[in-house]
Amino acid sequence: MILFKRSLELAKYLESRRNSGLRIGFVPTMGALHNGHISLIKASMGVTDLTVCSIFVNPTQFNDPKDFKKYPITLEKDIYLLEKNGTHVLFLPDPAEIYPDGTHHLEHYDLGYLETILEGQYRPGHFQGVCQVMHRLLRIVGPTDLFMGEKDYQQCLVIKRLLETGGSQPSFHTCPTLRESDGLAMSSRNLRLGDMERANAPAIYEALQWIREHLHSGDLSGLVENARSRLMERGFRVDYIELARAENLEKMVQWDGHSPLVALIAAFQGETRLIDNLVLAH
Numbered sequence: 001m002i003l004f005k006r007s008l009e010l011a012k013y014l015e016s017r018r019n020s021g022l023r024i025g026f027v028p029t030m031g032a033l034h035n036g037h038i039s040l041i042k043a044s045m046g047v048t049d050l051t052v053c054s055i056f057v058n059p060t061q062f063n064d065p066k067d068f069k070k071y072p073i074t075l076e077k078d079i080y081l082l083e084k085n086g087t088h089v090l091f092l093p094d095p096a097e098i099y100p101d102g103t104h105h106l107e108h109y110d111l112g113y114l115e116t117i118l119e120g121q122y123r124p125g126h127f128q129g130v131c132q133v134m135h136r137l138l139r140i141v142g143p144t145d146l147f148m149g150e151k152d153y154q155q156c157l158v159i160k161r162l163l164e165t166g167g168s169q170p171s172f173h174t175c176p177t178l179r180e181s182d183g184l185a186m187s188s189r190n191l192r193l194g195d196m197e198r199a200n201a202p203a204i205y206e207a208l209q210w211i212r213e214h215l216h217s218g219d220l221s222g223l224v225e226n227a228r229s230r231l232m233e234r235g236f237r238v239d240y241i242e243l244a245r246a247e248n249l250e251k252m253v254q255w256d257g258h259s260p261l262v263a264l265i266a267a268f269q270g271e272t273r274l275i276d277n278l279v280l281a282h
């Protein structure tokens with residue numbers, strides 16, 4: 001594995017590889033890697049010639065500075081995992097490499113409705129930060145293929161929109177959510193859960209599965225309220241539980257029995273905010 005810390009050097013290296021006709025896969029991450037991240041690396045290795053992973057904890061996407069400060073860093077283990085799984089290139093930039101002019105006065109992206117709901121509503125500015133960093137990373141890496149996780153369902157829709165409006169058009173691959181054996185979606189944030197919190201955490205996936213099992217056409221509000229009670233019983237503070245149109249996340253109050261539908265949850269266990277989702281109908 002080759003490690004680059006400088007944007008220009010990485011861009012030069014990858015340009016020569018692209019010019020030789022290689023397909024370049026890109027997996028952007030914030031580190032504290034787990035098998036969910038590694039599944040994206042493997043997906044990239046399966047269809048591209050050269051896989052680039054970036055580790056960069058992007059300050060501009062944290063609406064809560066405490067959350068940024070507490071973000072787990074496990075760099076040695078990350079490098080070990082990436083190398084073990086055959087990653088070709090690791091990009092490990094300092095903030096100044098990504099934001100040479102600082103993080104004030106950054107560009108604003110028109111994300112429309114997507115930015116006003118769910119994660120956009122509860123984490124103001126978050127998706128602007130995601131677009132600011134992704135735009136820069138895509139310009140530096142210039143991938144032919146981009147790999148991201150369905151775990152961050154709304155983020156995938158935001159990035160699709162960014163790709164549609166931006167110049168570069170890599171193929172976009174959304175990869176399924178990897179889970180622990182008790183159903184908890186793998187997440188770097190799980191490292192912050194205490195023992196009791198960790199024991200309660202699978203209740204999110206249990207609630208999603210409960211919704212799937214009891215899904216019916218017509219009014220959906222009973223399902224949401226039942227799931228909310230289940231989470232509160234297990235000590236969660238719920239930001240949202242929502243059933244939404246799978247293609248654009250428009251809230252679905254009544255279901256016709258066949259439209260593509262996704263259930264999304266964000267909830268705190270102690271100080272740790274967890275998100276998860278489940279596609280209920282394709």
Ligand code: AMP
Nearest residue numbers: 029030031036148149151152177178186
């Ligand atoms: P993060 O480091 O949290 O920014 O995540 C980097 C990428 O890994 C994003 O595209 C995430 O959606 C994806 N990812 C995070 N957790 C999982 C998971 N449990 N399964 C699959 N992909 C994931």
